[in-house]
Amino acid sequence: MPRGDAGARVVMTVQVSDPDGLSDVAKVVTDELLGGKLGGNNADLPAYFYFDPHDDGTAPDETAGDGIHSTSGQPGGKINDLNAVTMRVGVRDNSNTVVVADTVLEVGPKASGA
Numbered sequence: 001m002p003r004g005d006a007g008a009r010v011v012m013t014v015q016v017s018d019p020d021g022l023s024d025v026a027k028v029v030t031d032e033l034l035g036g037k038l039g040g041n042n043a044d045l046p047a048y049f050y051f052d053p054h055d056d057g058t059a060p061d062e063t064a065g066d067g068i069h070s071t072s073g074q075p076g077g078k079i080n081d082l083n084a085v086t087m088r089v090g091v092r093d094n095s096n097t098v099v100v101a102d103t104v105l106e107v108g109p110k111a112s113g114a
């Protein structure tokens with residue numbers, strides 16, 4: 001996530017699979033963790049993703065039904081407060097099995113040439 005450009009936009013993609021097939025995936029959500037605490041998903045975070053990742057082929061998702069879920073984000077209210085934020089992705093299937101994965105999203109200076 002770039003710093004110093006309120007108009008910056010990023011796309012986060014999440015590849016999801018299920019042993020029973022992609023049709024068994026019921027819900028994909030993202031949240032941010034700040035200092036190990038769940039920050040939810042709102043505009044007062046280092047990054048703000050407007051909606052849960054989806055796999056229906058509408059932008060920013062490129063191909064419907066391929067298991068790659070996408071969402072768009074922009075700098076949030078705490079963009080200048082931290083150098084990184086942990087993105088948590090939760091996936092629930094139709095049997096209510098939930099899997100959570102965390103990844104660190106770097107926050108930094110605006111990319112050169114951007």
Ligand SMILES: [Ca+2]
Pocket residue numbers: 054055056057061062063064065066067068069070
């Ligand atoms: Ca897709």
